[in-house]
Amino acid sequence: MNAQAGSNDLRWVRLHFIIGKGVFLEILRRKDLYVLIILSLLYVLGILVIHLVGIENPETANFLQNLGMSLAWFFAHILMLLNSSRQIPDDLENHTIYPLLAKPLKRSHYILGKWEAVSLSGVLSLFIFLFFGWLLAPGQMGNSSLLLVQTLILYILSLALFSALGLFLSLLLPRSVNAIVLGLLVFLGGNIFDIVKIRAQNARCGALWNWIICYIPDFSLFNLTTRYTDGIGPLSSMQFAGLLSYGFIMTAVVLYLAVKVFERRRL
């Protein structure tokens, strides 16, 4: 009985891997990744020129490092936005969802397989972009290694949540609207939330706005780039654990909702 249960567990791992392999092939054979790598290389070219000219003050070095890491964050999320928002709509539009779900595969495993692959591809591309944006940028010896580790972990968590959100919203919204909503959330979310919070203080239904905002993922919390490049110390254990919990819970909730919506969907 246990052996059978074990083999069933392994079977799901294999199914996720097979679904994921398809996603990876798509990413590798489409142009998006290469366009972003070329853009990263343009940044590297700029850095090399600056290296030749020479960096005169630490602020410039900080700025360049911040720019490099921010570009890596930006490009990785752009790639995720493109990949997560098109996976399910493409399968539905091209009818490839039918032969997939005609196989002994639960709808939940389809969603989870896509999510794992999109997230993993995002993490791998993040490290490619970071190689250009961070490793080659002029470094600051005094920056905290612990904070760097915290920054990278939160980057990864942000990508995982972002891909879950992209897949979930692609079940509810048209593709273009989904892309706009995701873009606003990840790149301007923090600013929008700040504005809403300030306005909400004086508004009649301010409490309601604050309540709504609590349930919308705030990706700015996962971006510690400026904190790192400005040489501020690492987050306390409690702060970091809080952010991790926030990221994990949000990701789990969004994935759960995506699975439930998809399971009830008529195809």
Added chain:
Amino acid sequence: MNQSETVIEVRNLVVEYGRGANTNQAVRNISFQIKKGESVGFIGANGAGKTSTIKVIMGFLFPAKGEALVFGDKAGSVQSRKRIGYLPEVALYYPFMKARELLELYGGLHGLNSRALKEKIPPLLDQLGLKDKGEVLLKNFSKGMQQRLGIAQAIIADPEALVFDELSSGLDPLGRYELRHVLLDLKQKGRTIFFSSHELTEVESLCDRVIMIHEGRIVTESPVADLMKPLNLFEIIFSLDSASMPPVVTKFNPTPEGDGYRVLIDDIAAYSEALSALASAGAVIRSASSKSRTLEEYFIELVGEKGEKQAV
């Protein structure tokens, strides 16, 4: 599994689209069974409810009422899909994949390991006329090639039952011919086949039984042989002066055909009598043949009758 095991069972199925006042019933309380080893054609005009029924059987749509069972399990369950292969009506397979990679994907999901896939894919591609196309990107595949690949993905794991929605959609005559051979081979191996098709000649040649559906309701369900039996017609084309036409011929309303006449007779005794009378009257018999109506003609006749009754 015994020979009489029910592979697909549809009970009082109702499928609806839309909500409230805009509800449209695509399938209206239909029931049927497909037994093991049977080859059953599902015939109907566009919008008759074929695809909706098949989608319920595969678990893509949920019935408003009734249910569908596959091998005794609820339609759409993982257990039921382990034993079934499915070809959708139209699918544009991943353009960034190669044919081999696509079959690895679908075969892998069906539980085949990489060794089995390596053994199965080349002969399967060969069988479906896609030899040497395994390493070609699917963006370079024509519609017909995509359909062949679709059939390959459906049968790669050698499932016990096959459900094909619009079987020969997009295939040229050669493709249809090859596909017919593949299906006859599967039929001989005892596989259960259930398919919808617009190509009624294909249904005639492949099926043991047909289910005809019109406007969401089953209009007839019968073995092909039984459907064809009462349809025999006899045709005589002859030349004769109209004044000399024997009464046994005129009662069947001959119609002008070239220089002569054509008459259709639905009874073998009357046919024999008419031939003798024409010969006695000195007619030149140009042709005399047994003419069976095709399934297509029968279907159009049947659907026409239903339509007229509904209009009344």
